[in-house]
Amino acid sequence: QVQLVESGGGVVQPGKSLRLSCAASGFTFSTYDMHWVRQAPGKGLEWLAISSYDGSHKYYAESVKGRFIVSRDNSKNTLYLEINSLRADDTALYYCAKNRRSSMVQGVIWVALDSWGQGTLVTVSS
């Protein structure tokens, strides 16, 4: 069965950087576009970024463009999210999620997210 396990969260000071990881198993990771989504405490879902199956195409929400970097290592079945210049409003539970359909076309396919990890909590505080 599909399993997504996020890690790398913690308490971080404002202005610092952090790299989150998402270890995938139970499906052919290298053929799926993957997403990062976050949820601030008591708030709704916010989509952050998508990486194409091969990492060649990446798209970001306007709110994080320039500070967040999504990447992947298909040899390790792992998705990453690098967060730079952390701010208090980056405090949230960060989820990785999988596209419902595999695709190996150029670019990304925008379909539903059918599997989610349990999230890793990032707290930005001095």
Next chain:
Amino acid sequence: SYVLTQPPSVSVAPGQTATITCGGNNIGSKSVHWYQQKPGQAPVLVVYDDSDRPSGIPERFSGSNSGDTATLTISRVEAGDEADFYCQVWDSSRGNVFGTGTKVTVL
């Protein structure tokens, strides 16, 4: 920017029908997906592409989409359906967009 508006809360008695709306400009031209999130858990996809259900999701969950409103309907509501629900679409200028979320309370 594209905004999806949901009612903050919906209350329904067990066995009755819950209707959750998701409003957006010409949302009927987009594919709408719905997620259920129970307290302390990750979201779960319950409807995709307006009205299709992933395997394992009960037939009690159904969706429709037309004009400026998409709708998730939960028939014969059970206590276990109590959760937050989010709609989601893709927008060419914003990428993926989630709705504001609706808390469903089973009375």
